[in-house]
Amino acid sequence: GAVVSQHPSWVICKSGTSVKIECRSLDFQATTMFWYRQFPKQSLMLMATSNEGSKATYEQGVEKDKFLINHASLTLSTLTVTSAHPEDSSFYICSAREWASYEQYFGPGTRLTVT
Amino acid sequence: AQKVTQAQTEISVVEKEDVTLDCVYETRDTTYYLFWYKQPPSGELVFLIRRNSFDEQNEISGRYSWNFQKSTSSFNFTITASQVVDSAVYFCALSEGLRDDKIIFGKGTRLHILP
Numbered sequence: 001g002a003v004v005s006q007h008p009s010w011v012i013c014k015s016g017t018s019v020k021i022e023c024r025s026l027d028f029q030a031t032t033m034f035w036y037r038q039f040p041k042q043s044l045m046l047m048a049t050s051n052e053g054s055k056a057t058y059e060q061g062v063e064k065d066k067f068l069i070n071h072a073s074l075t076l077s078t079l080t081v082t083s084a085h086p087e088d089s090s091f092y093i094c095s096a097r098e099w100a101s102y103e104q105y106f107g108p109g110t111r112l113t114v115t
Numbered sequence: 116a117q118k119v120t121q122a123q124t125e126i127s128v129v130e131k132e133d134v135t136l137d138c139v140y141e142t143r144d145t146t147y148y149l150f151w152y153k154q155p156p157s158g159e160l161v162f163l164i165r166r167n168s169f170d171e172q173n174e175i176s177g178r179y180s181w182n183f184q185k186s187t188s189s190f191n192f193t194i195t196a197s198q199v200v201d202s203a204v205y206f207c208a209l210s211e212g213l214r215d216d217k218i219i220f221g222k223g224t225r226l227h228i229l230p
Contacts, residue, residue: 034217043206043222044160091158095218104210104218106152108159 002028004096006107013084013114021079021110023094029074030096034104035067038091050077074099084114117142119209119221127227128197136192136224138207144168149183149190150208150218160206166190194226202228 003026013019031052036044048058048069056069068080093109118141128134151163174181178195207221
């Protein structure tokens with residue numbers, strides 16, 4: 001079956017530093033990937049849609065200069081949280097849409113803690 | 116704009132009881148997909164079902180069943196003979212369009228199955 005991986009699975013960083021999270025589709029090509037954020041005991045909120053080879057589309061209220069998204073290949077999208085602050089601590093989940101079937105598959109998530 | 120409402124924030128039932136999780140959606144599109152996901156304490160989303168707007172047939176998978184009613188814009192999920200392992204947060208979700216666009220999640224229902 002289709003598998004999406006995320007790396008790292010968890011990360012702790014200091015306030016002011018940047019953190020990069022990778023999302024990979026392991027056995028299929030994904031023209032589109034989505035990034036979600038989930039705060040404790042809350043739902044998944046879509047942050048942005050990432051299309052291979054083009055700029056990401058951000059949802060209203062998401063700072064594009066803070067959350068940099070790069071979708072350089074059909075199997076990899078990265079989310080970089082720049083100048084992270086404690087309020088950025090959250091669970092970040094990506095999903096990848098398979099180019100032929102348009103089915104979406106979710107990654108296991110990355111837990112970010114900013115101290 | 117699309118919207119998913121899960122009015123039940125938290126439900127507790129005793130093991131072996133049946134439980135129904137409600138989901139009401141809003142969309143302007145005539146073509147859309149509805150989903151249910153399970154999120155256990157580990158955080159990883161577990162896909163349960165995907166149903167398109169043209170298929171109103173109810174579905175049963177083991178102890179799980181889904182009732183889709185376009186007339187009331189509802190897509191309810193029933194667990195029969197609940198088990199402790201069913202304890203998790205359950206999300207109902209919606210994506211619009213023919214090509215399975217971004218998925219928007221409801222706020223989730225936290226289900227506790229008591230032994």
